[in-house]
Amino acid sequence: MLDVGIALIQAAERSPRAEALVEGARRWTYAEMLSDACKLDAGLKGMGLQPGDRFVSLLQNTSEAALLHWAAQLSGIAIVPLNWRATAEELDYCAENAEAKAVFFQDVSADAAAGSSVAQALPRIGPGAEFDRLLAGDTTAATAHGDINAWSVMLYTSGTTGRPKGVPRTHRVERAAAVAHVAQSGFVRGERSLGVMPLYHTMGVRSLLATALVDGCFICQPRFDPAGALELVQAENITNLFLAPTLYHDLLAVPEFAKTDTSSVRKLGFAGASMTDGLLQRLTAAFKPELFINHYGSSEIYTFTIEPDAPAKPGSAGKAGMNQTIRVVTLGGGPDDLAPVGQEGHIIADLNGDEAFGGYWRRPDADEKSLRNGWYFTGDTGYFDEDGDLFVTGRVDDMIITGGENVSPVEIESTLSLHPDVIEVAVAGMPHERWGQEVTAFVKRSTGLEAETLDAYCRQSDLANFKRPRRYVFVSDLPKSPVGKILRRMLQSGDYQTEDE
Numbered sequence: 001m002l003d004v005g006i007a008l009i010q011a012a013e014r015s016p017r018a019e020a021l022v023e024g025a026r027r028w029t030y031a032e033m034l035s036d037a038c039k040l041d042a043g044l045k046g047m048g049l050q051p052g053d054r055f056v057s058l059l060q061n062t063s064e065a066a067l068l069h070w071a072a073q074l075s076g077i078a079i080v081p082l083n084w085r086a087t088a089e090e091l092d093y094c095a096e097n098a099e100a101k102a103v104f105f106q107d108v109s110a111d112a113a114a115g116s117s118v119a120q121a122l123p124r125i126g127p128g129a130e131f132d133r134l135l136a137g138d139t140t141a142a143t144a145h146g147d148i149n150a151w152s153v154m155l156y157t158s159g160t161t162g163r164p165k166g167v168p169r170t171h172r173v174e175r176a177a178a179v180a181h182v183a184q185s186g187f188v189r190g191e192r193s194l195g196v197m198p199l200y201h202t203m204g205v206r207s208l209l210a211t212a213l214v215d216g217c218f219i220c221q222p223r224f225d226p227a228g229a230l231e232l233v234q235a236e237n238i239t240n241l242f243l244a245p246t247l248y249h250d251l252l253a254v255p256e257f258a259k260t261d262t263s264s265v266r267k268l269g270f271a272g273a274s275m276t277d278g279l280l281q282r283l284t285a286a287f288k289p290e291l292f293i294n295h296y297g298s299s300e301i302y303t304f305t306i307e308p309d310a311p312a313k314p315g316s317a318g319k320a321g322m323n324q325t326i327r328v329v330t331l332g333g334g335p336d337d338l339a340p341v342g343q344e345g346h347i348i349a350d351l352n353g354d355e356a357f358g359g360y361w362r363r364p365d366a367d368e369k370s371l372r373n374g375w376y377f378t379g380d381t382g383y384f385d386e387d388g389d390l391f392v393t394g395r396v397d398d399m400i401i402t403g404g405e406n407v408s409p410v411e412i413e414s415t416l417s418l419h420p421d422v423i424e425v426a427v428a429g430m431p432h433e434r435w436g437q438e439v440t441a442f443v444k445r446s447t448g449l450e451a452e453t454l455d456a457y458c459r460q461s462d463l464a465n466f467k468r469p470r471r472y473v474f475v476s477d478l479p480k481s482p483v484g485k486i487l488r489r490m491l492q493s494g495d496y497q498t499e500d501e
Contacts, residue, residue: 003171004152005073005144007178007212008034012142015215018190022236023063023220030215033067035139040071043134047102047123051076051145054154055102056095056119057200058084058109060222064131065199066208068104073152073171076145080154080166081200083482084108088115090164094156095119097166097362104131148172154361155202155299166361167299176354177302178209180322184306185240185269186291191216192239192264194232196224196247201483202299203271207242226250230260240267242295244484245275249424252282262287270310271295273485274392274410276417276425277314284311294318296392301376302355304347305390315414317382317390323354327375328384331396335375339383344393344406347382348375381408398488400429402437407467409488412439415463416454421446426478427469428488441469442491444478474499 008030011020016031028036049055055072057079059065065081072079080098082091084106095103095118102123105113110126113119125131152174156164181187193211195218197204211218219236221229224247232238241248248270251257268289275294284292294307296317304326307318320326328345330337339345350356351374360366370377381399382392393408400407409427416425424444429437443454451472458468476497479490490496 001148001172001175003073003144003146003148003150004174004178004209005070005075005171007175007209008037008070008073009142009144011212011215018215019217020212020215021063021066021218021220023222026063028063033070034142036067036135037070037074038140038142039135039137040067041075042137042140044071044075044077044102046134046137047125049075049077049101051147051150052078053101054078054080054098054151055104056080056082056091056098056100057104058082058086058091058112059104059106059199060084060108061195061197061199061204061220062106062222063220064104064106064127066195066218066220069153069199069205069208074142074144076147076150078151078154078168080156081198081205082156083198083200085482086112088112088119091116092118094164094166095122098154145171148175153205155200155205157299165363165366167357168361169357173302173355173357174205174209176323177206178213180303180355181206181210182213184295184303184308184321185210185242185293186267187211187214187216187240189214189216190239192237193218194221194229194238194241194243195219196221196229197243198483202297202302203242203244203483206302224250226254227256230254230257230262233265234261237264239264240269241265242269242271244272245270245279246273246424246480246484246486248275248283249279252279252286253423257286265289267291267293269293269295271297272483274315274414275310277414278417278419278422280311280314281418296390297321298378300357300370301349301351301353304349304378307389313389315391315410316385317392319388319390321355324356325350325353326390328382328390331381335373341384341386344381344383344408346396347378347380347390347392349378350374351376398428400427400437400439402429402432402439403435403466405466407439412441412458412463412467412469415458415461416441416443416469419449419454419457421449422454424478426486426488426491428491430471430492438471439467439469440471440473440491442473442475442478442496444476445474
C-alpha cells in the first residue's frame with residue numbers, strides 16, 4: 001500500500017492545472033499546492049523536525065491548515081491538530097502528551113499559545129509573516145516519506161468524560177479510510193468539497209484526503225457560518241456536502257436558502273450523530289440529492305457502517321463498511337456474546353479492519369476499557385434489524401433507565417422532530433425520586449407550541465407509552481460541541497438557557 005503523501009504527488013502528476021484548494025480569492029492548482037507543501041516540508045525540517053517527530057496545530061480550516069497537513073504527509077512528521085478553541089491548559093496537556101516538537105497557531109489561538117507553558121518551550125509559528133517564511137524557500141523534490149506504518153496524524157478525542165485521548169493513525173489506515181470514503185461516498189473525478197468540518201476532526205481530514213484522491217477541489221471555510229456556506233455552495237459549484245446533522249439544520253434555517261442555487265450539490269453525507277427523521281425529510285426535499293449517505297464511525301476506526309440511502313430507511317446506519325466487521329453484543333458482555341436480532345446491545349468493531357487504530361497513546365487505562373480480544377468497544381448502543389441493518393440508539397452512558405425500563409433518547413428525538421413546530425430537540429434522563437430518571441425533552445420550538453401539544457403528538461405516534469417524555473423544557477438553543485454534537489451532559493447538569501433567560 002502507498003502512503004498518504006503520494007496521493008498529492010499523484011494528483012499533481014495527473015491534473016497539474018486542476019483547481020485543488022480555494023480560500024476566498026486565493027486559489028491553488030495541484031501543481032501549486034504540491035509546490036507549497038514541499039516548501040513547508042523543507043521548512044519543517046529546517047526547524048529541526050525529523051521523520052517520526054510530531055507538531056501541534058491550532059488552526060481553523062484555512063489554506064495554511066490544509067497545506068500544513070499535506071506537508072506533514074510528505075515529510076513523515078505527524079501532525080497533531082487540536083481544536084483552535086483549546087485553552088492554554090488543554091494545549092499544555094495535549095502538547096506534552098503528544099511529545100510535540102513545535103506549535104503552529106493563528107490569531108484565534110494566539111492566547112492559548114502564549115499562555116501554555118509547554119508551548120512556550122517549543123518553536124512557535126504564528127500567522128502571517130512567520131508562516132510565510134516557511135514558504136519562502138526553494139521547492140524541494142516532491143517525494144513521499146514512504147513508510148506506511150509511520151504516523152500520519154494523531155487526533156484527540158473530545159474528552160467529555162475526562163482528559164482527551166490521543167488516537168495515533170498511521171499512513172496505512174489513513175489512506176485506507178480515504179479510499180473507502182471515495183468508494184462509499186460515490187466520489188468522481190473533480191469533486192468539489194466544502195471544507196468546513198474541522199481539520200482536527202476525522203470528518204474534516206477525510207474530506208481533505210478523499211478530495212485529492214479524485215483530483216477534486218477543497219473549498220475552505222475557516223469556521224462554519226451557514227449563510228457563508230450557502231454562498232460558497234453557489235459560487236464554487238460545490239458538488240458534495242459532508243456535515244454533522246446540526247450544520248445541515250442551520251443551513252436550512254438561512255432565510256436566503258430558497259433563493260440560493262444549490263443544484264450543483266449531488267451528494268449529501270452526514271456523520272458525528274444520528275439525524276432525525278424530520279431533518280432527513282427536509283433535506284431530501286431541499287436538495288433532491290442523488291446520494292444521501294449516513295456514515296457511522298469514529299476517530300479510532302473511521303468507518304463502522306454505511307447507509308447509502310438514508311431517507312429510504314430513516315434511522316438506519318446500514319451495514320458494515322468495506323473495511324470493517326461489526327457486532328452487537330449484550331450489554332456488559334464480551335465479543336462473542338452476540339445480542340439477538342432486535343435486541344439493544346453494545347456495538348463493537350473489529351480492530352483488524354484496515355481503517356482501525358492500534359490503541360490510544362500513553363493511555364493504558366483507555367485501552368483496557370475499550371479494546372478487548374481484538375475488538376473495539378465503541379461505547380454506542382444499537383441493534384440489528386431483520387435485514388441486518390444497524391440502528392444506533394445512543395451512548396451506553398446516555399441510556400435512560402426509568403422505572404426499570406431502558407429507554408434510548410434517539411427514538412424519542414426522531415418522533416418529536418417530525419412535529420412541524422419542533423425546530424430542534426434533544427432528550428435526556430433527569431433524576432427522579434420515584435422512577436430513577438425522568439424522560440425529559442429539551443425543545444427549541446416555533447412560537448405557540450406547548451407541552452400539551454407535544455404530549456398528545458407522542459400519544460398518537462408509535463412511541464411506547466413508557467418512552468413518552470414526562471417533562472418538556474423549552475430552550476433558546478441546545479448546547480453543542482464544536483463539530484455540532486448535542487451535549488446531553490450539559491443538559492443534565494442544567495448548563496443551558498431556557499427561552500425566558
